[in-house]
Amino acid sequence: MQPDMNSGQYPTPRPNIDSIRPYKPGKPTEQVVRELGLRGPIDKLASNENPLGPSAKALAALRRELGRLNLYPEDSCHILRERLAKRHRVDMESVLVGNGSVELIMMACLAYLRPEDELLMSSGSFIMAKVGSMVMDCRLREIPTKEYRHDLDRMLENIGERTRIVYLDNPMNPIGTMTTRRELDAFIRAVPPQVLVIIDEAYAEYITSKQYPRSFDYYNDNRNVLILRTFSKIYGLAGIRVGYGVARPAIIETIGKVRIPFNVNRAAQAAAIAAMDDKAHAARSRKQVDAGRKYLSKELEQLKVFYIPSFTNFLLVNFAVDSQVVFEGLQQRGVITRPVKQYGFPNALRVTIGTQPQNKRFVKALTAVLADIQRAGD
Numbered sequence: 314m315q316p317d318m319n320s321g322q323y324p325t326p327r328p329n330i331d332s333i334r335p336y337k338p339g340k341p342t343e344q345v346v347r348e349l350g351l352r353g354p355i356d357k358l359a360s361n362e363n364p365l366g367p368s369a370k371a372l373a374a375l376r377r378e379l380g381r382l383n384l385y386p387e388d389s390c391h392i393l394r395e396r397l398a399k400r401h402r403v404d405m406e407s408v409l410v411g412n413g414s415v416e417l418i419m420m421a422c423l424a425y426l427r428p429e430d431e432l433l434m435s436s437g438s439f440i441m442a443k444v445g446s447m448v449m450d451c452r453l454r455e456i457p458t459k460e461y462r463h464d465l466d467r468m469l470e471n472i473g474e475r476t477r478i479v480y481l482d483n484p485m486n487p488i489g490t491m492t493t494r495r496e497l498d499a500f501i502r503a504v505p506p507q508v509l510v511i512i513d514e515a516y517a518e519y520i521t522s523k524q525y526p527r528s529f530d531y532y533n534d535n536r537n538v539l540i541l542r543t544f545s546k547i548y549g550l551a552g553i554r555v556g557y558g559v560a561r562p563a564i565i566e567t568i569g570k571v572r573i574p575f576n577v578n579r580a581a582q583a584a585a586i587a588a589m590d591d592k593a594h595a596a597r598s599r600k601q602v603d604a605g606r607k608y609l610s611k612e613l614e615q616l617k618v619f620y621i622p623s624f625t626n627f628l629l630v631n632f633a634v635d636s637q638v639v640f641e642g643l644q645q646r647g648v649i650t651r652p653v654k655q656y657g658f659p660n661a662l663r664v665t666i667g668t669q670p671q672n673k674r675f676v677k678a679l680t681a682v683l684a685d686i687q688r689a690g691d
């Protein structure tokens with residue numbers, strides 16, 4: 314074998330890239346089984362996935378597509394965009410599909426952020442916009458939340474000449490709280506036009522509250538918003554990666570310039586088109602989350618564990634101790650949750666609402682873990 318002439322030497326990356334700590338997704342079940350040698354059922358309540366699985370219609374469409382995988386997909390996602398445009402009553406030129414909505418967040422950062430620009434967001438928001446700002450080496454301004462919600466007044470005060478993107482996840486991940494229609498209407502009215510407001514509505518389809526904003530009104534008012542939705546949550550298609558954005562055509566055209574060709578594969582397009590029509594699956598998923606959230610809230614109250622009332626398919630649960638101990642105890646008992654230290658919550662775990670048997674196993678495991686912690690402390 315040739316001696317390694319390059320040992321210890323690597324090309325120098327851009328300094329801002331060197332300092333990025335990559336996004337850490339929830340642990341896949343396969344990894345936990347491998348690491349801990351667990352047997353029996355594993356409940357992954359770590360990534361806000363849909364425990365009911367994909368819709369049967371999406372699966373049937375996928376199977377039909379398999380024989381055509383030798384062919385490139387339609388690059389423009391024509392049919393999917395047409396359906397989405399019809400659903401939201403917008404022009405087709407206003408819709409862009411991404412490899413998950415995370416890709417669209419990164420594309421917006423690539424397209425708009427110059428080094429002298431600033432991205433504004435809440436601390437404790439979904440992390441992708443922060444990563445985008447770091448990739449672009451621009452300024453990041455994080456505004457603390459107020460009572461676990463976006464502090465829109467303070468955000469507004471902090472919008473300046475250099476602000477190019479404001480990122481708002483609504484509801485917030487990992488906190489689960491919602492900004493209301495009245496609050497967001499006033500905010501959008503006040504934001505200057507040189508700012509792109511990304512409104513990330515990954516969990517919108519779970520929400521029945523009349524107070525939830527009607528973000529498409531902002532689009533209709535020609536505001537500079539990019540509304541993001543995903544097929545990863547209520548549609549149960551996180552594994553196939555489809556998200557979409559809606560904005561005025563000029564914004565979509567700009568963001569589309571940094572899109573990598575064929576970013577949404579053939580199977581993903583077929584599955585998403587079919588999933589959109591499966592209203593029964595979405596309704597079932599919403600009902601399961603509503604019931605599970607009520608059940609878990611009640612059980613957590615009984616265990617005297619603090620949680621934040623949520624509008625999503627997950628709960629942020631806070632403990633009196635470093636949550637890593639609770640996380641590991643739950644994992645030993647076959648329940649995978651999500652530590653959220655990187656979001657500034659060292660004592661919290663984010664717990665996805667599962668099926669009722671999963672929720673019950675979680676409560677049983679948590680009760681045992683908390684009893685162990687109590688005993689160790691006595």
Ligand SMILES: Cc1ncc(COP(=O)(O)O)c(C=O)c1O
Pocket residue numbers: 360361412413414415416439482483484485486513515542543544545551554555556
């Ligand atoms: C607020 C928010 N945005 C985006 C995403 C990612 O969605 P996607 O799977 O479409 O990339 C998530 C996933 O957890 C999220 O919570």
